Amino acid sequence: MTQLHRRAVLRASLTGSTFLALPALTYRAALLAQDKPSETVRVACVGVGGQGLANMKAVRKNVVAVCDTDSVHLEAAAREMEKGTKVATASDYRKLLDKKDIDAVLCSTPDHWHALVTVDACKAGKDVYCEKPLTLVVTEGRAMVKAARDNKRIVQTGSQQRSGKEFRHACELVRNGALGKLQEVKVGLPGPNWVSRAKKAVPDGSPPATLDYDRWLGPAPERPFNANRVHYLFRFFWDYSGGQQTNFGAHDLDIAQWALGLDDSGPTTIEGMATFNKDKWFETPESANQVFTYANGVKVHCTLGAGGNPGGVTFVGEKGTISVKRGAIAAMLNGEKVADPYKLPTGEAKLYVSKGHHADWLECIKTRKLPICDVEIGHRSATVCHLGNIAIRTGRKITWDPKSETIVGDKEAAALLTKEYRKPWILLY
Template sequence: MTSDEHRGLSRRRFLGRAAGLGASAWAFPALVPARAFGAADRVRVGFIGVRNQGTNNLKALLSRDDAEVAALCDVDRDVLAAASNLVSDRLGRVVPSFHDYRELLDRPDIDAVLITTPDHWHALPTVHACQAGKDVYCEKPLSLTVAEGRTMATAARTHDRVVQTGSQQRSAPEFRRAAEAVRNGRLGTIRSITVGLPGVNFDGPAVPDAEPPAALDYNFWLGPAPDRPYNPKQVHYLFRFFWPYSGGQMTNFGAHHLDIVQWALGRDDSGPVHVEPVSVEYHPEGWYEVPRTSEVVYTYDDGVRVRCRQGLGDPSGIRFEGTEGSIFVARGRLQADPEELLSEPSGPDAVRLEESRDHHQNWIDCIRERRRPICDVEVGHRSATLCHLGNIAARLGRSIRWDPDRETIPGDSEAGAMLSRPYRKPWALDI
């Protein structure tokens, strides 16, 4: 199906499913399964986006006995063919492949979808999947804008779907232990939190615009993003360094580390009240659009300050400092001074955070048991919101206030307008 033909595909079926959405946006009903799962049943998963991390997710589920790779979708036919070959080599059979994700969602034999697309393609498939009665695993950052994230959370609640955000650090023991120590007051009063993000790993230099390769439906790849010429260094992995599609390392690694900060502070349903850009530097030759380096400070209503430093030489990870000691945590690394800060919490009042040792397993288990996953859509939305607010402040070059209850930027219409973005027609996030 060409990008022109997809315009005529039945969008109305999604709009019909969305009728009435919003009335229960803040309700939390019991999750209702699309089908009953027996002990031997496998969750049948369709994959939307199968390049890079999409391939990793595909391999992860191919190794499971409780999940079945049931369908594949990608707008690049070479990428789709490679994924199809991977699956057929592993399973000894070919699974259905699609160019348009909406055709995949129409299949009644699909229970859930795993979305690994560029960020500007997270919201539409997630909302449409919820409307189609499918559960969802959506890669981080959950959204491209704050408004998208709220819409995704609303869709999940209204249609009683299990929606996991791909912030897999929540399923790593070192991050849970660090967050648990903070939540139990082991560090005393928190003095500061420093988040280190890596620098931009753009494959420079920039190159001129060109004709898109025949294998890629570039118009469909753009989707709701503004129309702009194809550039080979603005697609696939490098999309994340251009504003129409992503938000740089702030939304890439920041979505991971700021998520753990929110968890440790017990702010999964909230956020900071003030965001200040201390420093922002862009590439001198404009190879990409997002900041080359930046430091953004988030302040919470209790005075806790989080310094998020990107590309400034800090180790990638999180340092919590309090009156009783400090903890540094990164992937595969957990250090405390003194070491006893990390001893297991005990007593009837001890805070025990949810434990997950496998992010995909947690999602599959929650689908079968109809419960919220460890990085539920609301959690993913709130964590992504920090990233978006940091980028808004950095782009404006000034501080902004944030009302986490109303999810607004009070008294600042220019900043408030950046909480959402218009969609290129005919795409619309209708709910």
């Protein structure tokens, strides 16, 4: 087929369905260059509001279909994509999974949908890019890993900082002993931006006609619609997410584990305390202070909110400190500030080099190599975030066995590792 004819056939095969699309850049995202039509990975985007729009733009030339439970998002996405190639639209992601002209699914839904979309897509033979945090609860992650492995699927987690050169360089320096013996890692997460977005509390009411609220809830508990619990604000309610702890922790605690060389493990004890909104406008912490202790003796001290650790990740060792955040890396060695940390030699231990988080995913779909933030890594990093929240919610020190992935000696805390789905939704894996 000629390129023109192939595209015409593709458009004709999709326009009878119901999905939509919209684009926007994500941190460090880059597109694969000059793909031939026969080599293009055909992507369906599930969730095209907020971050979903950013993910759409990052893979724009690959998008053939999109899906959202909110018709406002769907229509805006469709209009944006019509500037290039027309795409198909749907309000139910399951309608996409049987299509032979879709190779992969990019999931940017609220967190409580991540596991279902990813597992179903893997079972349908689709590769997946799933936004961070990978999961709502720990047990979902192991099911997602198993679904990916059993079905031989490529699953990239959207913890995009792994594809930033500043984070890779900082982790290589730590791994190669630039700080001598590592003593502590400090992580600073931002406080919630609920108030700045919602402005004030509002009463429960009826969902707008543009939102399929029952489908938006999906496996989450049934409750009246409230405008301050949906779309971006879902992040600050336990039914759908874990607050800034899982939002930004899935980036910075992920980097801490990368530097520690513990992508397949986790801490052994977790303790923490938090403050909450006095008016109960939202449920997740306003501020928090946590300590994750690893088997090698290193402690990761993580704060959330104003007055805590500096933003990003700071590694503290015998010889000094290395700090890294988006777009910046700084080092203090032997009492002196390093003028250009990129000139510091890292050593023999080299880490995965990504040319861009989305580009890495698309390339790995073709090569079948595991991506830079494979589903197992995403699961382990999300687990650290969840364990911090469990320690906060129970008010107790948690003992964790990272090998068996169990909380030791605390049934109440262990119950928070999983969550019952609202019927008829079931995670079948």
